[in-house]
Amino acid sequence: MELTKEQIEIVESYLQNRKVEYLDLKVEILDHMILDIEQLMSKNHSFENALKMTTIKWERHFTQRSSFYFGMLYSESKIVVDKAVKEFRSYYFLYLAAYLLPMFFLKNSSIPFQEQEANLINNLLLSVTFLALIYMIYIIIKTQLSKQKSTYRFILKTQYIAVVFLIIPLLLGGFLDHKGQLSSIFMSFMSGGVMVTYICHHFYKKHQAVVGKYKIS
Amino acid sequence: MGNQKLFKGSLQTIILQLLASNEKMYGYEITQKVKELTKGELNITEGALYPALHKLEADGLLDVEVANVGNRLRKYYKLTENGSKETANKVSEMQEFLRTMQQLVNPKFSLE
Numbered sequence: 001m002e003l004t005k006e007q008i009e010i011v012e013s014y015l016q017n018r019k020v021e022y023l024d025l026k027v028e029i030l031d032h033m034i035l036d037i038e039q040l041m042s043k044n045h046s047f048e049n050a051l052k053m054t055t056i057k058w059e060r061h062f063t064q065r066s067s068f069y070f071g072m073l074y075s076e077s078k079i080v081v082d083k084a085v086k087e088f089r090s091y092y093f094l095y096l097a098a099y100l101l102p103m104f105f106l107k108n109s110s111i112p113f114q115e116q117e118a119n120l121i122n123n124l125l126l127s128v129t130f131l132a133l134i135y136m137i138y139i140i141i142k143t144q145l146s147k148q149k150s151t152y153r154f155i156l157k158t159q160y161i162a163v164v165f166l167i168i169p170l171l172l173g174g175f176l177d178h179k180g181q182l183s184s185i186f187m188s189f190m191s192g193g194v195m196v197t198y199i200c201h202h203f204y205k206k207h208q209a210v211v212g213k214y215k216i217s
Numbered sequence: 218m219g220n221q222k223l224f225k226g227s228l229q230t231i232i233l234q235l236l237a238s239n240e241k242m243y244g245y246e247i248t249q250k251v252k253e254l255t256k257g258e259l260n261i262t263e264g265a266l267y268p269a270l271h272k273l274e275a276d277g278l279l280d281v282e283v284a285n286v287g288n289r290l291r292k293y294y295k296l297t298e299n300g301s302k303e304t305a306n307k308v309s310e311m312q313e314f315l316r317t318m319q320q321l322v323n324p325k326f327s328l329e
Contacts (some may be wrong), residue, residue: 005288027283028244028292032263035245061264083271213283214290 018062070158099192106184152207165193241295
């Protein structure tokens with residue numbers, strides 16, 4: 001027995017109330033719930049009864065939770081956060097390495113530069129940081145303007161704060177300390193910031209791919 | 218069923234093997250196919266199925282295709298090239314594991 005358009009809208013509004021709005025998850029959960037309900041109705045349950053039984057089964061996947069990987073500020077349905085963690089985990093360690101390795105390396109070794117060389121490297125790093133910042137701002141604006149939500153957009157939202165890593169060295173004018181050597185802290189900021197830009201680029205492309213795939217309706 | 222825990226560690230292999238023989242499948246279809254093939258012995262819940270599918274997708278072993286089915290969209294999963302290679306590896310690991318278990322549990326009887 002197939003559900004009517006009105007019955008499907010009731011299931012959709014249940015998912016909307018539970019904040020399951022992410023395209024890549026909503027489509028498969030809605031489809032699965034509809035098939036569950038249709039199967040129960042084929043065993044002589046009323047639609048209301050079948051809907052109740054199905055929502056009880058799914059309810060625990062929609063409880064709000066946050067994750068260590070994204071920070072406590074960002075909470076979503078359990079099923080969304082679990083998927084986001086699976087996608088993001090390896091990139092989190094990549095980001096940590098990009099942030100910590102320059103600090104570790106520059107703290108334990110000193111690379112002497114002539115003034116001219118130091119200025120050249122400083123200007124080069126400032127240019128890279130500036131370009132990364134511009135691209136991050138572009139991604140932020142594009143995803144904020146996008147009406148569609150995906151798990152990848154949720155991941156992107158949790159990474160925007162990293163623009164601070166790019167802004168600080170730019171505001172302070174460069175990567176050199178008072179001795180004219182590369183500052184380990186600012187180099188870590190830049191390295192971490194550029195890595196987050198790369199990570200955001202990766203997830204922005206994935207978000208666009210999801211939006212493209214689900215356009216066929 | 219009491220042996221659900223034993224199946225849990227094999228869920229990814231089961232999904233990959235099903236997709237290797239069925240080209241593309243959607244979530245609900247996978248649960249029903251497994252139930253049918255095991256005569257109701259194994260019941261994959263949505264709480265186990267979707268995390269496994271999302272992990273395989275994140276690892277690049279599965280690709281997604283979306284199709285219009287009547288009044289709604291349906292998300293199909295299919296194997297990527299890497300997924301096909303990994304299926305062969307995982308199935309062979311599983312067969313090796315089953316042989317070893319058989320020798321441990323019932324040394325007199327062998328699958329070979």
